[in-house]
Amino acid sequence: MTHIFEGTGVALITPFSNNEVDYQAIRNQVNYLIDNNIQSIVVNGTTAENPTLTSEEKDNILKTVIEENASRVPIIVGTGTNNTENSIQASLRAKALGADAIMLITPYYLKTSQRGLIAHFEAIANATKLPVVLYNVPSRTNSTIEVETLVHLSKNPYIVALKDATNDFDYFSELQNKLDLEAFALYSGNDDNIVDYYEQGGHGVISVVANVIPAAFQDIYKNHEQRALRFQPIAQLLEAMTVDVNPIPIKYLASLEGFGQYEVRLPLVPLNEEEQQRLKEAYQQYKVGVQS
Template sequence: MKDFRGTFTALITPFKNDKIDFSSLDRLLKQQLDGGINGFVVNGTTAESPTLSSSEVSELFKHIRSSVGPSVPLIVGTGSNNTAKSIEDSKKAEAMGADAILVVVPYYNKPPQRGLYEHFKAIASSVNIPTLLYNVPGRTVTSLAPETVTNLSKVKGVIGIKEATGKIDLASEIMKACGKDFVMLSGDDGTYVEFLAAGGHGVISVATHVIPKQMVQWRQWASEGQIEKARTDINKYMNLINLLFVEANPIPVKKALQLMGVIDSASMRLPLVELSPEHTESLHAEMKKVGLV
């Protein structure tokens, strides 16, 4: 099994004329690997997964695997609010060669904790590759309770969680209950350094698209006991990180990548639309301030 402790990017899907722009994707992958990124999530929320067809996900995965090689961990997002569909997509991901699956808490239908337990257990049990839970109540409304995560950590195949509440006390509670072998990845860029300080193992990030080297460096410093150095450095980028979420992700980060010349177009698939002119102006100004453009 590959190591899922590290700095991972939840990849965007570049589009041009409503088709996947593979040339822009190749530039992005090179920029990411040059920045020290350990691996990628394919078909996550940041990839605009609700608007990608099954064939596009397969095409994306094959292209990314071919570009990054066999040693780079690729995690495929397979979560939905339909357990049967998630199982089907998870089996497809395994057949494609995914190293792990990332399964989000079911959105909209608001299952109770016992329903969440059965949902994740059924999905993890359907494949022979690792499962990472994904807790992001800002998008799903329902949140995984620490005791549910603890129970799921005992299910074969469930190896860790992307914890995106930004609540460090919650993350600490999960770490304490699940033990050091349970992989703890932050899903909230703004609180990432504090997550590392609490004992977190890494991140699945949006901000890594634009500041990969810095995000990798903060984890390195944390591992060396230089957490204050990381705290000081992230403060320089906090305005930028906040601006990357000024509208729904991945609207701002696509605009940032276009401004950097990494991707050709910041276009989205409906119902998402490009970043507003006033927010683009603020983002551009902050990117200039930190030396990205």
């Protein structure tokens, strides 16, 4: 069985103009990403400010991405919530609109046991019958998918991948020892660890910074011999992006490239002018270094 993708997937931002979704900016960015070797696009995830989007906006964003993509790369849609039935309905709508796969985050606020995680994920997967990427991000949900739970879930024919945002390489190694990695893919959810993740056998990344530097990020995956060297300037840019939580910094960088205005929706707020200037200088320094 082949994986949904290998290499760099991008967690797509939602560009806004005057607090409305900028659908033309989405179209422009989809083409930019594909022209620059992105291997998959993840729609309506954390980086897309998913909780601030209406159901209608989510559906329209997905329609726009699928139409512009024209089957060039796999489209994965974030449909997971802490409400199983709502997640099923969102997943079925995504399937009807033409999504290639869905991504399911661990339930948040209404936390559950490992047994509850199994029941939740399998109910959605079995109802939707699309490939499923599970999303383990304990820093945001205060919940984690334990190794044995994932091994159990991997036996479901629809659950085929994990976005691993734990940054825990002991966890990663244990998963590798217990999963069939010909059938199940492991994707990093952390831009800053991809060199080690790839060197230790990871299949790819679902990236934030690839919204603006897609070709360079995919090159890290492809260029085995010079990964660490090529990653150094990216690491410096990522350090500058720690000025605030995702997706606040990447939305600013994307606006510099013309993908929407620099807007986020409450409760997120934009960087102040000083922070914007520091991040802009770091981004310009990165681009000058790459071009020199």
